[in-house]
Amino acid sequence: MPGPDPLLAESLGKIARDIDSMFDALLPNASDNRSVLGQAMRHAAIGGGKRLRPLLLTATAAMYGADRTHALRAAVAIEAVHVYSLVHDDLPCMDDDDLRHGKPTVHKAFGEAMAVLVGDALQAFAFELLADPATSGDPFVRAELVQVLATAAGGGGMVGGQVLDIMGEGQALSLPEITRLQQLKTGALLGAAVEMGAVLGKVPSEGRTHLRGYARDIGLAFQIADDLLDHEGDADKAGKALRKDAEAGKQTFVALLGPERAREQAQMLMDQAIAHLAAHGQEADVLRALAHYVVERDH
Amino acid sequence: MPGPDPLLAESLGKIARDIDSMFDALLPNASDNRSVLGQAMRHAAIGGGKRLRPLLLTATAAMYGADRTHALRAAVAIEAVHVYSLVHDDLPCMDDDDLRHGKPTVHKAFGEAMAVLVGDALQAFAFELLADPATSGDPFVRAELVQVLATAAGGGGMVGGQVLDIMGEGQALSLPEITRLQQLKTGALLGAAVEMGAVLGKVPSEGRTHLRGYARDIGLAFQIADDLLDHEGDADKAGKALRKDAEAGKQTFVALLGPERAREQAQMLMDQAIAHLAAHGQEADVLRALAHYVVERDH
Numbered sequence: 001m002p003g004p005d006p007l008l009a010e011s012l013g014k015i016a017r018d019i020d021s022m023f024d025a026l027l028p029n030a031s032d033n034r035s036v037l038g039q040a041m042r043h044a045a046i047g048g049g050k051r052l053r054p055l056l057l058t059a060t061a062a063m064y065g066a067d068r069t070h071a072l073r074a075a076v077a078i079e080a081v082h083v084y085s086l087v088h089d090d091l092p093c094m095d096d097d098d099l100r101h102g103k104p105t106v107h108k109a110f111g112e113a114m115a116v117l118v119g120d121a122l123q124a125f126a127f128e129l130l131a132d133p134a135t136s137g138d139p140f141v142r143a144e145l146v147q148v149l150a151t152a153a154g155g156g157g158m159v160g161g162q163v164l165d166i167m168g169e170g171q172a173l174s175l176p177e178i179t180r181l182q183q184l185k186t187g188a189l190l191g192a193a194v195e196m197g198a199v200l201g202k203v204p205s206e207g208r209t210h211l212r213g214y215a216r217d218i219g220l221a222f223q224i225a226d227d228l229l230d231h232e233g234d235a236d237k238a239g240k241a242l243r244k245d246a247e248a249g250k251q252t253f254v255a256l257l258g259p260e261r262a263r264e265q266a267q268m269l270m271d272q273a274i275a276h277l278a279a280h281g282q283e284a285d286v287l288r289a290l291a292h293y294v295v296e297r298d299h
Numbered sequence: 300m301p302g303p304d305p306l307l308a309e310s311l312g313k314i315a316r317d318i319d320s321m322f323d324a325l326l327p328n329a330s331d332n333r334s335v336l337g338q339a340m341r342h343a344a345i346g347g348g349k350r351l352r353p354l355l356l357t358a359t360a361a362m363y364g365a366d367r368t369h370a371l372r373a374a375v376a377i378e379a380v381h382v383y384s385l386v387h388d389d390l391p392c393m394d395d396d397d398l399r400h401g402k403p404t405v406h407k408a409f410g411e412a413m414a415v416l417v418g419d420a421l422q423a424f425a426f427e428l429l430a431d432p433a434t435s436g437d438p439f440v441r442a443e444l445v446q447v448l449a450t451a452a453g454g455g456g457m458v459g460g461q462v463l464d465i466m467g468e469g470q471a472l473s474l475p476e477i478t479r480l481q482q483l484k485t486g487a488l489l490g491a492a493v494e495m496g497a498v499l500g501k502v503p504s505e506g507r508t509h510l511r512g513y514a515r516d517i518g519l520a521f522q523i524a525d526d527l528l529d530h531e532g533d534a535d536k537a538g539k540a541l542r543k544d545a546e547a548g549k550q551t552f553v554a555l556l557g558p559e560r561a562r563e564q565a566q567m568l569m570d571q572a573i574a575h576l577a578a579h580g581q582e583a584d585v586l587r588a589l590a591h592y593v594v595e596r597d598h
Binding site: 124156 | 326329333337384392393418419420422423424427430439442443448449453458459461463467479
């Protein structure tokens with residue numbers, strides 16, 4: 001499979017560097033016994049991940065001319081929520097993973113209690129960041145950023161999807177059920193990334209319909225591609241153990257559709273996502289390239 | 300020890316009923332596989348606890364004429380953060396408690412994975428609630444409520460205190476060290492309750508100094524009283540196991556000062572807390588009664 005196109009490769013590299021340096025600048029740096037918390041939060045947050053949510057957020061914000069520093073702060077916040085969810089997901093009582101982004105998981109490196117607290121602190125950090133006037137001088141924007149992220153992160157979004165995931169283990173889920181599960185578990189936060197970019201760009205809610213459609217389609221395409229990579233991929237490139245879902249008795253798109261139809265479905269969703277951007281010119285090129293990338297990436 | 304005075308007893312009863320019914324109305328109520336999340340969140344949040352933070356918040360808001368419905372929503376948010384911290388604190392990898400408010404802890408009743416997710420969802424719920432326009436029509440107020448709560452909840456506040464607590468196990472902490480630990484672990488959230496009441500009452504930051512002094516003093520007094528109850532108290536009344544701190548090798552005020560000096564210190568802090576309210580008339584009577592209560596309560 002091909003790598004990302006040059007525009008996207010540049011955007012992915014830039015956002016990865018920006019997010020790493022902002023995490024390092026913004027995460028707590030206590031000099032007392034709490035220093036281990038800052039270290040463990042940095043271990044979890046810095047130097048790993050594709051930073052898809054930050055790129056979605058900043059690319060959408062840029063389409064509408066929002067300030068990049070503001071967008072980067074919001075991007076750090078949504079990535080902090082994503083990272084906290086991985087830290088808690090990796091816990092022994094959840095997926096019990098030892099490796100994440102090629103490094104020991106937080107509970108392996110710092111112990112389980114610290115991993116619980118790192119996740120909790122990262123979630124609070126996200127909302128602290130969004131509510132800070134440095135993220136936007138407009139309190140309407142700050143409050144709406146918090147509302148969008150909190151709604152997508154909680155029981156009606158990402159955590160709700162994780163609950164469906166746990167409750168569905170060993171059950172024969174239907175295609176609509178697995179679609180709903182994934183729309184909550186990963187789709188909600190990907191959708192929030194685009195929505196938060198639009199909030200920063202002061203796009204009114206009724207002007208975001210096409211962006212929501214785009215986000216919904218790439219969210220599902222992303223998950224199908226993930227299942228395909230889990231089925232066929234390379235654990236070294238992924239930096240984590242693969243085929244754990246099947247072993248845990250979890251239903252996947254590949255198990256339900258077979259790899260061929262799953263791949264067709266992902267392609268179809270990619271085309272559909274790009275079609276939602278038809279009214280935009282080249283300012284939407286990063287989002288278009290991202291739609292290709294989520295389906296065509298090799299890790 | 301005497302019970303609370305009649306004014307406070309009424310306020311405590313009223314806030315307990317209001318918080319329970321608002322939790323029930325506002326917590327998620329999905330009809331699919333996620334219904335267990337709503338049940339487990341209600342198990343954790345409803346029908347237990349003294350609701351001190353909600354009472355501090357609503358009593359402070361009332362002093363400045365803020366709308367009670369708005370204050371109650373903010374009070375539910377701060378209590379959700381307190382409850383999530385208890386759910387995670389009780390986990391086997393943290394304090395490993397079986398009983399909370401006389402009921403099985405969340406992980407005993409619903410399993411460890413669900414307890415992690417219940418805590419995570421409660422934290423997101425808190426910020427979703429605060430950012431909602433129904434909590435205040437003024438976006439400045441909403442954003443500041445989020446900022447105050449997130450700062451108090453995260454690595455620079457409550458979670459930071461929990462980290463100090465874990466790192467201090469088996470260490471000989473000094474009185475300043477244990478004071479700092481408790482100021483973060485419980486004081487930060489008690490302080491946020493008062494501060495959020497003042498935010499709703501539109502008291503400018505520079506007009507909150509005396510309230511912060513009051514909150515700092517009752518926070519420390521509360522913790523000393525807790526240590527005394529843990530040392531001398533009745534597990535049936537407390538609804539949880541006692542003397543676990545000493546067993547875990549955790550330093551307490553009672554261990555450092557001895558029970559007699561600890562009690563004197565709590566009384567002194569109570570007097571000092573009340574002195575911070577000297578400029579207020581009877582509108583501050585609930586806060587004064589609360590200062591007595593946190594020191595004189597028997598559970």
